[in-house]
Each structure stands twice: as structure tokens, then as C-alpha cells.
Amino acid sequence: MRLDVRPILYSPGKSLPFDFEMDLSDLTLNGRKSVTRPVRVRGDAVNRADMVQLTMHISTLLSAACDRCGREFDLPKETEYFCILTEELHNDEDDDLVLLEDGAVDLSELARAALILDMDTRTLCKEDCKGLCPRCGADLNLGPCSCRKEVDPRLAALAKLLE
Ligand SMILES: [Zn+2]
Ligand SMILES: [Zn+2]
Structure with missing residues (x-):
């Protein structure tokens, strides 16, 4: 899902909301395909003082398996993501900046990366399993x-x- 932010790029106060679902069922994490259900991505791009801020709320229900007992269970997963969209990078060490390509940004790619980064390395069906x-x-x-x-x-x- 590409979001073209050119309509708000030079209009302070303007925003572009989005709400879509994406399929990450092919994604293998810790040797397991756990994102079996659609991933919902909601948020907006807002022009604040000529700076376009992107906020995303990523949510899904993972098909998880306990690392200790192997029991399979549904695990709600919520990830928040924030960045600033820019037309040119002056300092590429700033993680909050994402470069626009032809005035647009690939939301699916950002949401996918944010979700992978936020995955827990250990999954337990309950704390004291x-x-x-x-x-x-x-x-x-x-x-x-x-x-x-x-x-x-x-x-x-x-x-x-x-x-
Ligand atoms: Zn035994
Ligand atoms: Zn367990």
C-alpha cells in the first residue's frame, strides 16, 4: 500500500488518514509462520509545521506456540510506529526519518518491518508455564x-x- 503525501506536503495542518489490511502469512519468524491472520494498519500522515509525521498502529492476532510446552494459542499483537517523512536526507543516521520516493511512501513495507522488529524473542503461554x-x-x-x-x-x- 503506497501513500502519496504530495497533496499535504506543503499544506500545514492537513492530514491523510489510512486504514488497510495486509497479508504476512508467508513471513517466517523464529522458524514459524505465526502471522496467519490479516494484519490491520491504521494511522495517518499529518503535516505539522511543514513536517510530515507518519503514525501507524499495527495490530493482528498471532498464531503463537509456547516455547516451553508447545501449546498453540492466539496472541494479540499491537505495534506502534512513528516516523517523519522527508524528501531528502541530510543525516542518514536519524532513524526517525524516512525518505519519500516520488512523494510517496510504502506503508506495507514500513508496517512489516516495524512488526518484525517488535516481535518477542520468547513466547510463553503463561508466565509460569x-x-x-x-x-x-x-x-x-x-x-x-x-x-x-x-x-x-x-x-x-x-x-x-x-x-
Ligand atoms: Zn516425565
Ligand atoms: Zn506453555
């Missing part, structure tokens, strides 16, 4: 598994010696 037993693979959130009762044979031998 107990995960899976490394031996039998049982979900420990459902209660202790049977291997907890088994005593390590080396420890059993030691216990016998101490008797």
Missing part, C-alpha cells in the same frame, strides 16, 4: 508426570549404602 518433562514429554502444567516417582538408579545405590 512449567513446560514439558524432558524424559517423558508430559505437560507438567497438567500435574506431575510418573517419572518423578522413579529414583535415579545411582542415587538408589547410594541410598542403600547409607542404610
Whole structure:
């Protein structure tokens, strides 16, 4: 989705609102395609004192999987993005500046990058998820598994010696 800001480029106080959906279902993050539903992008470009400010609100419902227990669940994701659109860059070290191409900006590309940057590196179904037993693979959130009762044979031998 390209937004042509030329109509407001030299008109202080004018704004261009936008609201669209995009498909990022091909995106693989942490080895997983989690953006299965449409991503909604809302916001506006506003000319404030001859400076065009772009604000985006990016939201979707991720198909997440817990890093500890593997349970799949829906995770609401919201990302805010802000930048200033400019016709020429004087200092390319300023992250808030985005260069216009023929007076337009690719909103989909910016929203996609902002969402990827804002993704959590770790996903848990709940803060205190107990995960899976490394031996039998049982979900420990459902209660202790049977291997907890088994005593390590080396420890059993030691216990016998101490008797
Ligand atoms: Zn979990
Ligand atoms: Zn177990």
C-alpha cells in the first residue's frame, strides 16, 4: 500500500488518514509462520509545521506456540510506529526519518518491518508455564508426570549404602 503525501506536503495542518489490511502469512519468524491472520494498519500522515509525521498502529492476532510446552494459542499483537517523512536526507543516521520516493511512501513495507522488529524473542503461554518433562514429554502444567516417582538408579545405590 503506497501513500502519496504530495497533496499535504506543503499544506500545514492537513492530514491523510489510512486504514488497510495486509497479508504476512508467508513471513517466517523464529522458524514459524505465526502471522496467519490479516494484519490491520491504521494511522495517518499529518503535516505539522511543514513536517510530515507518519503514525501507524499495527495490530493482528498471532498464531503463537509456547516455547516451553508447545501449546498453540492466539496472541494479540499491537505495534506502534512513528516516523517523519522527508524528501531528502541530510543525516542518514536519524532513524526517525524516512525518505519519500516520488512523494510517496510504502506503508506495507514500513508496517512489516516495524512488526518484525517488535516481535518477542520468547513466547510463553503463561508466565509460569512449567513446560514439558524432558524424559517423558508430559505437560507438567497438567500435574506431575510418573517419572518423578522413579529414583535415579545411582542415587538408589547410594541410598542403600547409607542404610
Ligand atoms: Zn506453555
Ligand atoms: Zn516425565
